[in-house]
Amino acid sequence: KKIIIDEIEHETFFAKEAEKFGISNIRDFVLGMNDGLVEILGAVxxxxxxxxxxxxxxxxxxxxxxVAGALSMGIGAFISVRSQRQxxxxxxxxxxxxxxxxxxxALxxxxxxxxxxxIPPQVIEDVVKKIDDKKALAKLLIKEDDENEIRSGLFTGFAYLFGVLFPVLPYFFAPSSLVALPFSILxxxxxxxxxxxIISVLSGIDxxxxxxxxxxxxxSAAGFSYLFGKVIQAIFGIDIDV
Structure with a gap:
């Protein structure tokens, strides 16, 4: 029993620390970075x-x-979290x-x-009998969302920008786009x-x-985007050598 109580206390402590340092927003960071990587890799x-x-x-x-995508993602995350809480x-x-x-x-x-x-029927009856605070009972029906919308928006937006760096950076230094492309993909x-x-570790997926x-x-996004660029170039006769 003591071991179980200790484990619960430890988990509660780490959960609070995670909330304090924004680690609970790692989902926003991962999703934002993933979007930035895939979308901008396809674009470049x-x-x-x-x-x-x-x-x-x-x-x-x-x-x-x-930058436009980061602003869009950040604002979207802000509005989403705020709206859900409201x-x-x-x-x-x-x-x-x-x-x-x-x-x-209501009961x-x-x-x-x-x-x-x-939840077993007997437990349900015990819960309903022992809790006479209507606010506490209401929380059992609707989970309160205490996620910070500002932090969520910032995490998502900056993560998107961070993801943008990887596919874009080689193009600032390479002599041609075809030289930069393999490094961008790599x-x-x-x-x-x-x-x-990170996603697999957090979620337990293989x-x-x-x-x-x-x-x-x-x-796949990069491949289709390259083909699309070639198609557009052929259709409109675009020939840019500078």
Whole structure:
């Protein structure tokens, strides 16, 4: 019993520390970085087919798209988290009103909810009898979302920008886009593999399978984008040698 209590205390401590240092937002960071990697790798690969001899144009264009994407992702994460919390708050208030107006109906709804969670009937009855605070009962129905929307937006946006660096960086130094492209794919592939590894460790998914999934998805996007760039170049007769 003492060991179990100690474990619970340790888990609670680490959870609080994780929240304090923003480690709980690692999901936002991973998703943001993954989007930045895949989207910008696809963009610079497609542009490489058009601006073969102008890698700087590819680098600048990719960077502009990356900044716009980071702002979009960051704002999207901010709005999403904020909206979810507002919805949960409104639902909690409605449930509290329901407990005031029709306690029996509210308790019935609560029991059904707990039953769906496979909680034994006797435990449900004990919970309902012992907890007489309507706010506490309402929280059993609607989970409060205490995620910080500002931190979530910042993590997502900066992670996206961080992901942009890997596919874009080679184009600032290479003499041509075709020279930069293999390095861009290599750097992005290594980064995608790392992201896949982190996701698999956090979620318990098979590491090899997840890493391959991430890398193949990224490279597929790059391949299709390059072909699309070539098609556009052929259709519109674009021939840029500078």
């Amino acid at each position: 690969t497609g542009l490489s087919a058009v601006y073969v001899n102008n890698p700087l144009m590819v680098a600048v264009s990719g960077s502009i798209v990356g 919805v949960n708050k409104a639902l909690n208030e409605k449930i509290e009103i329901l407990f005031d107006v029709s306690p029996s109906k 019935g709804t609560l029991k059904e909810h707990l039953k769906e969670m496979n 750097f992005a592939g290594l980064a995608l593999g790392t992201v896949g590894f 590491i090899k399978k997840k890493v391959m999934e991430m890398v193949v998805a990224g490279f």
